[in-house]
Amino acid sequence: MLFLTLVIYLKCFIRVIGGHLLIYLVYFLIFRMPTELFISGKSWMLSLAELTSYFKAREIGFEVQFFSGEFFTLSFERDFDASAIADLGGTIKIGEVKAKFPTETVKEAFLKKNKQAQQQIIESLGSSGLVDGIAKSSEKVLFGVSVYCTENTLRPLSGGIQRFVGSAVKNELADLGKKSNFMGFGKDRRQAQLSHVEVLKKSLVENKAEVLFCIGRTETWAAITVAVHNPFEFQKRDIYKPNQRKIFGMPPRLARIMVNLSACTSGKVLLDPFCGVGTILQEALLEKAMVVGMDVNPWCAKAASENLEWLVREYGLEGADFRVLQGDVDKLVEKIGQEALDCIVCEPDLGPALRQVPTGPYAEKIIQKLEPLYFGFIEKAYATLKPGGHLVLVTPYIKTRSGQAVTMPIDERLGQLGLKRVHAFSKDMFSLSAGGLERLINTSSLVEMDERHIIGREIHVVEK
Numbered sequence: 096m097l098f099l100t101l102v103i104y105l106k107c108f109i110r111v112i113g114g115h116l117l118i119y120l121v122y123f124l125i126f127r128m129p130t131e132l133f134i135s136g137k138s139w140m141l142s143l144a145e146l147t148s149y150f151k152a153r154e155i156g157f158e159v160q161f162f163s164g165e166f167f168t169l170s171f172e173r174d175f176d177a178s179a180i181a182d183l184g185g186t187i188k189i190g191e192v193k194a195k196f197p198t199e200t201v202k203e204a205f206l207k208k209n210k211q212a213q214q215q216i217i218e219s220l221g222s223s224g225l226v227d228g229i230a231k232s233s234e235k236v237l238f239g240v241s242v243y244c245t246e247n248t249l250r251p252l253s254g255g256i257q258r259f260v261g262s263a264v265k266n267e268l269a270d271l272g273k274k275s276n277f278m279g280f281g282k283d284r285r286q287a288q289l290s291h292v293e294v295l296k297k298s299l300v301e302n303k304a305e306v307l308f309c310i311g312r313t314e315t316w317a318a319i320t321v322a323v324h325n326p327f328e329f330q331k332r333d334i335y336k337p338n339q340r341k342i343f344g345m346p347p348r349l350a351r352i353m354v355n356l357s358a359c360t361s362g363k364v365l366l367d368p369f370c371g372v373g374t375i376l377q378e379a380l381l382e383k384a385m386v387v388g389m390d391v392n393p394w395c396a397k398a399a400s401e402n403l404e405w406l407v408r409e410y411g412l413e414g415a416d417f418r419v420l421q422g423d424v425d426k427l428v429e430k431i432g433q434e435a436l437d438c439i440v441c442e443p444d445l446g447p448a449l450r451q452v453p454t455g456p457y458a459e460k461i462i463q464k465l466e467p468l469y470f471g472f473i474e475k476a477y478a479t480l481k482p483g484g485h486l487v488l489v490t491p492y493i494k495t496r497s498g499q500a501v502t503m504p505i506d507e508r509l510g511q512l513g514l515k516r517v518h519a520f521s522k523d524m525f526s527l528s529a530g531g532l533e534r535l536i537n538t539s540s541l542v543e544m545d546e547r548h549i550i551g552r553e554i555h556v557v558e559k
């Protein structure tokens with residue numbers, strides 16, 4: 096009898112503990128998976144592709160919960176280190192999500208001016224711990240609010256939303272006995288957002304004092320900025336390196352995005368066979384890759400080498416491994432060897448600088464003239480890449496008077512060699528709730544085009 100009672104007690108005990116364990120597990124899996132918010136650079140698809148490649152290359156498990164032209168939310172299998180922003184060319188800010196509510200509530204609050212919905216938002220922000228970090232600062236604190244809005248109907252109201260969130264934060268801080276100043280900005284500003292420079296200059300990351308209020312189609316997130324892009328670092332590598340070339344230069348931010356798209360990580364061998372003054376090589380060296388450059392122009396080979404020496408000194412890159420050769424890409428296999436490279440990242444000649452938008456036939460002519468260089472190079476790239484290695488290649492994307500862009504048809508050549516396109520986005524990267532996937536999943540190349548420019552860049556990622 097005693098034995099039976101003990102068994103029943105034991106069973107009850109296991110059931111209770113087991114239940115708790117299950118609840119804990121569900122809580123851990125659903126709620127504890129850290130969710131981070133990423134504010135994208137101006138080419139959002141390129142920014143998202145860079146993020147997914149960067150995490151895949153480092154085997155960091157993630158899922159994209161939401162994406163739009165302004166921001167993305169990603170959840171991670173383990174804690175996320177926001178200092179990764181220094182490795183990224185296409186992310187402006189990273190925020191730690193503190194609260195989430197239905198966008199319907201935001202619409203009620205600001206489109207219909209519903210007091211109850213406004214109160215709900217104030218309460219959600221209050222109970223989220225959003226101001227805990229700001230409140231810890233010792234003196235009277237300066238904080239800011241930036242609103243990122245995917246919803247067209249709410250976008251014109253973002254100034255008012257920014258002031259509303261600002262006063263909610265200020266009141267919450269006052270309740271905690273903390274005096275604060277809310278950072279305003281001129282009414283002429285098109286977006287109710289602080290720039291990365293303002294966030295850096297006012298130390299808002301250190302003080303956990305920038306609130307990101309990000310309105311998606313069905314959900315809205317409130318986050319605290321935990322990392323911000325440092326434009327001065329990228330600028331230093333652009334304009335303070337000893338050798339520069341104005342017309343052919345690539346911005347270091349784009350070079351870093353391309354290096355990340357190539358899945359380059361520490362210890363991999365990366366080549367830029369059209370290295371110019373070495374912008375791509377610099378970014379790859381910062382990723383601790385073993386770097387090889389080549390250029391047909393002897394001045395470029397010397398200039399790139401000097402720039403890399405400067406980078407090593409400037410960033411204290413002990414043990415950095417690099418060499419720059421002078422030579423024509425025709426001789427790539429002889430100079431580098433067969434199957435020697437993990438990654439090739441490059442931008443060959445993009446054609447003549449155009450003063451006016453060309454006609455379609457003229458743009459076709461430019462492309463045809465460049466084809467032998469590109470097609471010949473793709474063959475050499477195939478021979479020098481290791482199996483599984485990646486090629487990230489820029490081809491010209493020429494605007495024309497008809498509005499139809501003219502591009503380089505490389506698919507046939509890639510197919511003949513057995514080089515496969517790497518699609519930046521696959522279904523398994525996205526949560527079931529992330530809508531609008533169709534246009535991303537079929538993306539085979541990414542375009543970087545400044546509105547002012549006539550020739551843009553089409554960026555292809557392929558694998559051997």
Ligand SMILES: C[S@@+](CC[C@H](N)C(=O)[O-])C[C@H]1O[C@@H](n2cnc3c(N)ncnc32)[C@H](O)[C@@H]1O
Pocket residue numbers: 340343344345368369370371372373374375389390391392395422423424425442443444445468
């Ligand atoms: C668009 S620029 C690359 C710029 C480079 N990404 C940078 O940031 O400085 C193209 C480079 O390819 C080099 N180039 C052109 N034809 C070449 C060839 N056949 N073999 C090797 N290099 C070549 C040019 O000298 C030029 O420096």
